[in-house]
Amino acid sequence: MDKPQKNPTTSQIGTSTPKSKFEDSPVFNYISNLSPIESVKSISTAQTFSSLSFTSPPPVFTSPHVSSHRESRFFRCHNSIDRTKPLEDLNGSVCKEEVEVPVIEDLNKEAPLEDEEEETSVETSSELPQILKSDSQTPDRSDSPCTDDVTVEAPSDIPLGEGGSSSDDVKMGLQKMLDVREANDTPNCGRLISDATELLVFRSPNDSEAFRCLVDKISSSERRFCAGVKSTKRPDINKAVPVNGSSNENEPLAVLPNESVFSLHRGGMRRRCLDFEMPGKRKKEIADDQQSVCDNKAAGESSSRCVVPSIGLHLNAVALSARDSNINVVHDYSISGEIQKSFSGSTTPIHSQDTVQETSDQAENEPVEEVPRALVFPELNTGSLKKKKRVSEPAGEGESCKRCNCKKSKCLKLYCECFAAGVYCIEPCSCIDCFNKPVHEETVLATRKQIESRNPLAFAPKVIRSADSIMEAGDDASKTPASARHKRGCNCKKSNCLKKYCECYQGGVGCSINCRCEGCKNVFGRKEGALLAIMESKQEEDQETYEKRRAKIQHKIEGSSEVEQNPSSDQPSTPLPPYRHLVVHQPFLSKNRLPPTQFFIGMGSSSFRKQDSDLTQSHNGKKPVDPVTEDKTEIMPEILLNSPIANNKAISPNSKRVSPPQLGSSESGSNLRRRGNGRKLILRSIPAFPSLNPNQ
């Protein structure tokens, strides 16, 4: 992996522009082949999401893993990019902007270190970076949409973690950086955050909102280290390092974190939940103990925004949260959860590590952090159930951090949003008799397995987004980044797909052939078949013709859209999800890559979906084209043009349940590819699954 990656890394490092070169390069192709992930970076992020969206089969909470991966990815990307510089800089100058650095600073800040501590801190700082790196790497490997990133990071990481000498150098560099940062403390954090966010944004254009959330999280990376680390690891790390013994520390630290991270990513879901909880209680305690500035920030930030937790976990959640929301509210837990994820990875592994470090740490000082997560959870659990009803945020917003209100399902069925999202219930949940907690991990896993046995895609994101358009670039780089659609489609009869009752609408995607809805007026895209013809023609046509059509369609749409939509008049009436307008823009996207935000938009737009649906319809012929849809067809073309969207076709149009991704996925993917460029996207996402496990 590393070798091939390097090239990409360099290119990546360069910036977005280099990417194209990359992609073209044989090496890139080779890499892409290796991993399901697509090459395009900007898209890649999106892809990652999409891919992530599919829950990996792993016994553990797959979905969570995914999420964690994603997050990590973002980090990675960041890190990778910045990282290269920083590493170099370490020797001499320090790069402020790098994400990692900020983290380090935070750590230092948070926990003033004594002489011994300083060493530890140094190590810890190194560790942290390593962790980040590792995170990025590992996930990349598995998920690898960001293979490039991974490759980039890999080199840096290796030396840090493994090589003793290198580690020393790294430490030195880190310290320097820390020192510098300390000088700049607050400002740096801001910068770092902003920088990080920017980087992230650039890299992962996919879901604007989701992205934001991610970004926030990333920005919160500081938090993670501060709060999350504090709560879970941080203290441990700081203390643990010394405990372990200076000499040995290096290796263990480097190694463990990485591993843990990996495992976490893969197994992450659970932890994530844990993390969430952690934040609630632990943060405070930790904050008290350590007083870290970071915490303060975290607190302030925590209010922040988004919670992407679910995102990671489930695309659905992400999509939903992002879109619907408006979500400004971020739950602390979400952040913490992320943090934990990043660090903690799989529960067991994490624990082991943590426990080790913690034990040492505990011996020295703070017991609080010591407490094993499991322990923590229980408490949280007990309190959580009732405590809070949903926080001020309407449930919807909170989606990012899922909160449920289950009374009879014990949060062990898909009725439970938390469970469905692959996350544990947390305090904010108002569920009763909740079993979706770390304490009942076994039960949760068993139940999950059961459900998955019934429907392998049960925990996969409901809304599948494909970012490939770019990949397909062959068609048009400009094309919409990705289309999204509901995996199964909706079955709305009364809501006209204009309310959140409709999962398609809720997910911010248009209805597709897969939908069995009646009177569909989905603002994001009505289900219709007419588009097929267009699609086909589109494929046939040269890009130029394609674009021409697009322009025409757009014009038509612009003019007609209101009229057509009018039937519903819904658009106006129903608040459009944030993406909507974005979607509109997409069509316009030219070959030039869209800014991240744009991609986002595109992703969100359901319209693309329709294309897929249309195509599928033509093939399947399942649903007769609705009269309404026909009207829409005009609109659809835009979408079609824009979206290379992958089709779910993997999913049987009729069947409610999606065929298992794994088996079908590849096939479906092939099928998709056959049909059109757009379809590829879906398939790719599927491949990601396997990767997760193996990496572990």
Place this chain on the structure above:
DNA sequence: GAGTTTGAAACT
């Protein structure tokens, strides 16, 4: 906040 509506999930 309580009650109703809605559609997915689960069950038969």
Place this chain on the structure above:
DNA sequence: CAGTTTCAAACTC
């Protein structure tokens, strides 16, 4: 596979 029931979110008042 289709129909029914259960469930919890979304929505309304």
